Amino acid sequence: MSAEAKTLTEVVTRLRRALRTSIRTDYPWESLPMAQVELLLALDEHGSVRVGELATLLRLAANTVSGLVQVLVENGLVTRAPDPSDRRVAVVALTAAGRLKLDDWGRAHEQRIGDALDRLAPGDRATVRAALPALARLVDHLASPELDAAEADVDAHPAPVRVRR
Known part of the structure; x- marks a missing residue:
């Protein structure tokens, strides 16, 4: 596993754990x-x-x-x-x-x-915001590994971030 994949795995795992814990604490209902x-x-x-x-x-x-x-x-x-x-x-x-x-x-x-x-500091918020489209594409690739490279052309076709309302 690359260092990048390892770090992302660790961050996502910690994020999920932190969300679960904080939701149970802040919103016990x-x-x-x-x-x-x-x-x-x-x-x-x-x-x-x-x-x-x-x-x-x-x-x-x-x-x-x-x-x-x-x-x-x-x-x-x-x-x-x-x-x-x-x-x-x-x-x-x-x-x-x-x-x-x-x-x-x-x-x-x-x-x-x-x-x-x-x-977060404004720069960190901007970094998180800028990473969202790439993270959405990563989720799509994990959910549908058959996506080909043409569909993943980051510069030509950035994936929209779907926000549920």
């Missing part, structure tokens, strides 16, 4: 496990989705997704219903309560990260 949040985010982005498709999107086993869906159904955050086109499979959708919970989660994280960014 926010208790959704990350796997559930990721499922809700997938539904928010893709709409009603079959359980198998969710498993593919999340890169999880179908039985793992079924378990997550069951917990979220019990908590009223998603619905699971037969697919009208194939009643053998279930379609999962975000409920109004699920959308509110996801919005609360997003606001808590945005607030926490915003507060931390505000404490």
